[in-house]
Amino acid sequence: MSTMNGKAVLVTGGSRGIGAATALRLAQEGADVAFTYVAGEERAKEVAARIEAAGRKALPLRADAADAGDASGAVEWAADALGRLDVLVNNAGVGVIALLDSLALADVDRVLAVNVRGAFLAAQAAAARMERGGRIITIGSCMTARVPGPGGTLYAMSKAALTGLNRALARELGERGITANIVHPGPVDTDMNPADGPYAADQASLTALGRFGTADEIATAVAFLAGPDAAYVTGTEFSVDGGHAA
Numbered sequence: 174m175s176t177m178n179g180k181a182v183l184v185t186g187g188s189r190g191i192g193a194a195t196a197l198r199l200a201q202e203g204a205d206v207a208f209t210y211v212a213g214e215e216r217a218k219e220v221a222a223r224i225e226a227a228g229r230k231a232l233p234l235r236a237d238a239a240d241a242g243d244a245s246g247a248v249e250w251a252a253d254a255l256g257r258l259d260v261l262v263n264n265a266g267v268g269v270i271a272l273l274d275s276l277a278l279a280d281v282d283r284v285l286a287v288n289v290r291g292a293f294l295a296a297q298a299a300a301a302r303m304e305r306g307g308r309i310i311t312i313g314s315c316m317t318a319r320v321p322g323p324g325g326t327l328y329a330m331s332k333a334a335l336t337g338l339n340r341a342l343a344r345e346l347g348e349r350g351i352t353a354n355i356v357h358p359g360p361v362d363t364d365m366n367p368a369d370g371p372y373a374a375d376q377a378s379l380t381a382l383g384r385f386g387t388a389d390e391i392a393t394a395v396a397f398l399a400g401p402d403a404a405y406v407t408g409t410e411f412s413v414d415g416g417h418a419a
Contacts, residue, residue: 175203176400181255183248184208185238185295186265188217190363191312194388195262196231197223198396205230207251209265211237230255238265238291239283248298260399261299263292263311263335268365270324281327288331289338296342296353305350308399309342311335312391313410315359318418321379336410343408352407354398359414361386381416 182199186192187208196208197220206224210217210233217233224231232254236243252258267287269280296309303309314332316325335355342353360376362368368377368385377384394413397403412418 178203180204180259181251181257182206182260182262182399183251183258183299184262184264185247186210188213188220188233190365191358191361191388191391192264193220194392195264195395196220198389198392199260199399200224200227200229202396202400203229204260205255207232207234207255209234209236209247211235238295239286241290241294244291244294245298248295248302252302258299258302259306260308260310261295262395263295263309265291266312268328270328272324273326276327284327284331289334292335293338296338300346300351303351307351309351309353310395310398311339311355313355313357315357315412315414315417317357318412340408347407352403354406354409354411356391356394356398357410357412357414358391359386359417361388361391363388379417380414381419384415386413386415
């Protein structure tokens with residue numbers, strides 16, 4: 174049964190990995206889906222074609238969350254193009270894993286611009302366009318609960334900031350009937366972090382289940398939070414990490 178018929182969704186960073194899986198899952202649930210991408214136009218076209226094959230509208234937009242104008246402008250564009258905005262999935266993110274003394278200022282600026290400022294600006298713009306029943310869902314990281322080794326300082330800091338954003342959004346928007354929740358994935362098999370990559374075995378061993386997750390498993394959690402069954406869920410941190418934090 175489709176749970177999101179007639180809903181309009183924006184997924185940032187929706188051309189691959191968790192973002193693409195989420196865009197497709199929400200389309201299968203009946204939503205029309207706009208999504209942003211920075212590079213990989215052909216991948217974006219493929220995702221759009223699959224959304225349309227599910228019988229829903231697909232609206233890809235090239236936009237960089239590191240650019241303040243793009244971060245908020247993408248929300249305005251999606252809401253205008255779809256006629257409304259019911260769900261924002263703040264998925265766009267970058268990861269720089271490096272030892273503290275090797276991080277350059279440019280690394281810090283880029284990660285915080287995309288992972289933190291971009292998410293804030295998108296949420297701010299979305300809240301202005303959403304009606305009662307709206308959903309803001311942010312993709313965090315298992316590294317907000319457990320950083321298992323060196324090199325994660327910048328990335329963990331950026332994702333931890335999103336937990337504070339999420340709680341504050343839930344409080345500020347609750348009286349309007351808009352929920353805000355954050356999903357923390359564990360190691361997930363994507364192009365950026367493949368399950369057969371050189372560091373995969375170590376990552377898998379840190380989970381209780383001993384394996385990587387799939388992008389579809391994260392998308393399932395997002396679909397629940399975006400749907401009607403999660404109307405009383407807000408301000409939560411929803412871990413889908415295979416027991417990484419156990």
